[in-house]
Amino acid sequence: xxxxxxxxxxxxxxxxxxxxxxxxxxxxxxxxxxxxxxxxxxxxxxxxxxxxxxxxxxxxxxxxxxxxxxxxxxxxxxxxxxxxxxxxxxxxxxxxxxxxxxxxxxxxxxxxxxxxxxxxxxxxxxxxxxxxxxxxxxxxxxxxxxxxxxxxxxxxxxxxxxxxxxxxxxxxxxxxxxxxxxxxxxxxxxxxxxxxxxxxxxxxxxxxxxxxxxxxxx
Numbered sequence: 001x002x003x004x005x006x007x008x009x010x011x012x013x014x015x016x017x018x019x020x021x022x023x024x025x026x027x028x029x030x031x032x033x034x035x036x037x038x039x040x041x042x043x044x045x046x047x048x049x050x051x052x053x054x055x056x057x058x059x060x061x062x063x064x065x066x067x068x069x070x071x072x073x074x075x076x077x078x079x080x081x082x083x084x085x086x087x088x089x090x091x092x093x094x095x096x097x098x099x100x101x102x103x104x105x106x107x108x109x110x111x112x113x114x115x116x117x118x119x120x121x122x123x124x125x126x127x128x129x130x131x132x133x134x135x136x137x138x139x140x141x142x143x144x145x146x147x148x149x150x151x152x153x154x155x156x157x158x159x160x161x162x163x164x165x166x167x168x169x170x171x172x173x174x175x176x177x178x179x180x181x182x183x184x185x186x187x188x189x190x191x192x193x194x195x196x197x198x199x200x201x202x203x204x205x206x207x208x209x210x211x212x213x214x215x216x217x218x
Contacts, residue, residue, distance in 0.1 A: 003125075005121050007116075008025045010022070011167050018035065019036075019187065022171075022172050023120070030042065030048050031174060033187065034190075037187065037189055038190070040174045040187060041183060041184050045120070045123070045124070049127045061127075061130035061131070067089040069087055070088045078162050080114050082111055082112045082142065084111075085108070086108060087106065088104060088107075089105045091103060107144060108143075109132070110141070110142045111134060111142065113140070125140055125141045129141070129156060131156055132144075141157060142162075144156040
């Protein structure tokens with residue numbers, strides 16, 4: 001992913017998956033569009049942040065939301081001054097035999113306040129990359145390392161380079177002729193692969209089929 005941050009907009013070019021995300025002033029709505037499918041999806045930032053927890057990454061974000069700052073120190077990252085937050089979370093693990101274990105998870109949070117950007121930019125980075133919440137005034141998250149209770153280490157966010165750049169203003173608006181969809185999933189699908197999703201949905205929801213195997217009418 002390539003993330004462009006400015007005082008009036010955040011633009012994410014999701015190169016690997018072939019879609020773009022725009023969050024811009026004045027309303028800071030989130031718009032996602034796919035040049036491949038010629039479709040787009042849009043919702044308010046509040047809807048995005050408060051949506052029901054339906055996938056693993058959302059559930060992980062909720063799990064990490066209880067992390068508390070344990071230690072604060074100043075550091076450098078990619079030649080920028082950052083605040084390094086050491087975070088910890090204590091929780092109870094209930095086993096089948098009803099015994100309870102107290103376990104810990106840890107996080108290392110690199111946050112940069114060199115860029116003088118509005119709080120909406122920081123908020124976007126937090127909920128787009130499913131990170132523990134931090135005070136927006138602290139700056140832009142650049143890296144977050146999560147160590148779970150099994151001592152597995154994961155880079156939830158890892159910025160590789162930081163450099164001045166310009167983005168074509170046309171990319172901050174959905175191109176003409178794109179079709180609006182009701183979900184991110186449909187936005188990613190085009191005519192060549194949406195049939196496969198329908199087949200998968202039929203397999204997973206046999207109650208929607210009639211006795212002869214045909215789809216039931218709604």
